[in-house]
Amino acid sequence: MNTPKFRHECKYPIGGREGYLLAERLPKVLSPDPHAAGGSYTIRSLYFDDYHNKALFEKLDGTDPREKFRIRIYNRQDDYICLEKKVKKGELTQKLQAVITREQCDAILTGDIDWMWRQGNGVLAELYTRMREGLKPKTIVEYDRRPYVYAPGNVRVTIDQHIRAGVSSTDLFGDIPLVPVSPADVLEIKYDAWLPEIVRMLTAGLESRKTAVSKYAMCRKCL
Numbered sequence: 001m002n003t004p005k006f007r008h009e010c011k012y013p014i015g016g017r018e019g020y021l022l023a024e025r026l027p028k029v030l031s032p033d034p035h036a037a038g039g040s041y042t043i044r045s046l047y048f049d050d051y052h053n054k055a056l057f058e059k060l061d062g063t064d065p066r067e068k069f070r071i072r073i074y075n076r077q078d079d080y081i082c083l084e085k086k087v088k089k090g091e092l093t094q095k096l097q098a099v100i101t102r103e104q105c106d107a108i109l110t111g112d113i114d115w116m117w118r119q120g121n122g123v124l125a126e127l128y129t130r131m132r133e134g135l136k137p138k139t140i141v142e143y144d145r146r147p148y149v150y151a152p153g154n155v156r157v158t159i160d161q162h163i164r165a166g167v168s169s170t171d172l173f174g175d176i177p178l179v180p181v182s183p184a185d186v187l188e189i190k191y192d193a194w195l196p197e198i199v200r201m202l203t204a205g206l207e208s209r210k211t212a213v214s215k216y217a218m219c220r221k222c223l
Helices: 016-028 052-059 102-110 122-132 198-202 215-222
Strands: 006-012 041-049 066-074 081-089 090-099 136-150 155-166 179-182 185-191
Touching: 006 198, 016 066, 016 136, 016 155, 016 185, 016 198, 041 052, 041 102, 041 122, 052 215, 066 102, 081 102, 081 122, 155 215, 179 215, 185 198
Parallel strands: none
Antiparallel strands: 006 090, 006 185, 041 066, 041 136, 066 081, 081 090, 136 155, 155 179, 155 185
C-alpha cells in the first residue's frame, strides 16, 4: 500500500461576510466537491489525547513535527467512518486513514481494543499501541464545511463555518450539547507541489492572516 504523500495546507481566519463573498467567488473558477450534496456537509470529529494532553500542548508549543488521531463522520451518520492519523511538518500535512465499521468504532470508544493489532492496518495497529500507552477519546469538534476542488495542482479549498465543541461528552453519534468556539470561519487551502496562480488570485489579501489555527485546540481551550 502506498504511503499518502505530504500536501501543503494553509489556513486563514475569515469573517462571516468575507466567507459569504468567497462562497460567491470560488464557484466561478473551482468546482463544488461532488461529495457535498447541496454544496456543504457537517463534519464531526472525535479527537484523542493522553492524560498529559500531549497533542494539545504540542500544538500550542508549535512542536514540529507533531501528530494527532481522530475518528471522523459526516452529517452525523455512520455509513462512512474514518480513523485518521494526521501528521504535521511545517506547512505540510499527511493523513493516514482507515475506514472502520460502526461496530469497530463502538468497540474503540468503549476501550475494547485487543482486536485492533490483528487487523493488519498500520493506523489501527498504531492507535492500539497508543491507547495502551494512555491515549483516549477527548473532545468532539463539529463544523459545517463548504468544499471546492480544482484539478490542476490537486487543489482543495474549504470554508469551515459554525465551529463548535462538544460539552462533557465524547459520544460521537449522540445528540450532545455543543457550544460555539469562534465567531470567525476558517478558510483552508490544500494542494500538492504548487498552487495555481488563479487560485492564489481568488484568495488575494488573505496571505497576511495565515495562521496555524487548530480547531481541536480552539475547542479544548474554550471548554
